[in-house]
Amino acid sequence: MKQYNVGIIGATGMVGQRFATLLENHPWFNVKVLAASPRSAGQTYQEAAGSRWKMTAPMPESMKDMVLLDATNDIEKIAGMVDFCFCAVDMKKDEIKALEEAYAKAECPIVSNNSAHRFTPDVPMVVPEINPDHIEIIKAQRERLGTKRGFIAVKSNCSIQSYVPALHPLRKFGLKNVLACTYQAISGAGKNFETWPEMVDNLIPYIGGEEEKSEQEPLKVWGEIKGNEIVKAAAPNITTQCLRVPVSDGHTAAVFVSFENKPSKEEILSLWADFKGVPQELELPSAPKQFIHYFEENDRPQAKLDRNLEGGMAVSTGRLREDTQYDYKFVCLSHNTLRGAAGGGVLLAELLAAKGYFD
Numbered sequence: 001m002k003q004y005n006v007g008i009i010g011a012t013g014m015v016g017q018r019f020a021t022l023l024e025n026h027p028w029f030n031v032k033v034l035a036a037s038p039r040s041a042g043q044t045y046q047e048a049a050g051s052r053w054k055m056t057a058p059m060p061e062s063m064k065d066m067v068l069l070d071a072t073n074d075i076e077k078i079a080g081m082v083d084f085c086f087c088a089v090d091m092k093k094d095e096i097k098a099l100e101e102a103y104a105k106a107e108c109p110i111v112s113n114n115s116a117h118r119f120t121p122d123v124p125m126v127v128p129e130i131n132p133d134h135i136e137i138i139k140a141q142r143e144r145l146g147t148k149r150g151f152i153a154v155k156s157n158c159s160i161q162s163y164v165p166a167l168h169p170l171r172k173f174g175l176k177n178v179l180a181c182t183y184q185a186i187s188g189a190g191k192n193f194e195t196w197p198e199m200v201d202n203l204i205p206y207i208g209g210e211e212e213k214s215e216q217e218p219l220k221v222w223g224e225i226k227g228n229e230i231v232k233a234a235a236p237n238i239t240t241q242c243l244r245v246p247v248s249d250g251h252t253a254a255v256f257v258s259f260e261n262k263p264s265k266e267e268i269l270s271l272w273a274d275f276k277g278v279p280q281e282l283e284l285p286s287a288p289k290q291f292i293h294y295f296e297e298n299d300r301p302q303a304k305l306d307r308n309l310e311g312g313m314a315v316s317t318g319r320l321r322e323d324t325q326y327d328y329k330f331v332c333l334s335h336n337t338l339r340g341a342a343g344g345g346v347l348l349a350e351l352l353a354a355k356g357y358f359d
């Protein structure tokens, strides 16, 4: 496979650090540029991020002495050094939109973990096992931006990566109503227990903006390309409650679902067991071999035991049973900073590379 030079914009942040560790020994992607805010620019990665390193794996040796560039003021320079960039920055939404578009217009494709462009109609929001075909909208996006190579592709919010994969293979039975309560880890807010001690022995029943994202994003992921845009799916009706819980990593969801045509429990279990997407068919380096795992034990999946399944890229499910108000209920879990953030971004980039979008 061809080798690609890549940059990480927002390299000093929580998601950026995860990108750095995931890309350290990547078979296709070589990190050539690290960039962050003007506050960090000019310092080495070790100087800027060493004291706020949040990963359990150490900072990659090969990146420690790399001097950070200024993500907002060095765009042309960065675009000239790499084939594409990952982006995960903490800025205002309109600033992120403008920043990502500026990179795309400088002919540097952006694979983004930010939410700013998730509802731009010609920006694909991709879970590679679910809607890999949405990357075909990039042609229309390039026409709008007037670029040859440059484009923006985004991954979805971390919360939906726990329950949408489990619902996806069941769509053929007509998903009607979905209720999902999510129990979300503190790393989703860029925190750990040292930086957020108030979360020890606590639960916060509110995560700003999360319920709207959790209800709307699945409909774009299940949408269709029509002309120059992705049109959202009309169904199912989704309602959510998103809670912050004292877990370091791993978002759990308790899901209730009703169908137009109710399947049997055996049909659901066999669809989960057999589900394979394009990443598995193409054997992309970060793809889990088995995307959806089902646990028979009543007390699984558990965040602490199961979040790292298949390098944190698989989705765990359990407790599938009939419900008195909906047809079925079940529980699912995914690693929010791996599958739900940087790992999902890397898998999307692998899909785009395999399909020739960085050439």
Ligand SMILES: NC(=O)c1ccc[n+]([C@@H]2O[C@H](COP(=O)([O-])OP(=O)(O)OC[C@H]3O[C@@H](n4cnc5c(N)ncnc54)[C@H](OP(=O)(O)O)[C@@H]3O)[C@@H](O)[C@H]2O)c1
Pocket (backbone or CB within 6 Å): 009, 010, 011, 012, 013, 014, 015, 016, 035, 036, 037, 038, 039, 040, 041, 071, 072, 088, 089, 090, 091, 113, 114, 115, 157, 158, 187, 188, 189, 190, 336, 337, 340, 341
């Ligand atoms: N944490 C998660 O699980 C998760 C999951 C999915 C998506 N996301 C999204 O990913 C993004 C980053 O999240 P995070 O948790 O990694 O945030 P974070 O830890 O606060 O890191 C933010 C990054 O943005 C950079 N930055 C801030 N202001 C900037 C500016 N004006 N110009 C250029 N760079 C700037 C920071 O650089 P300095 O160090 O120089 O300030 C840092 O590298 C957010 O949009 C978030 O919604 C996060």
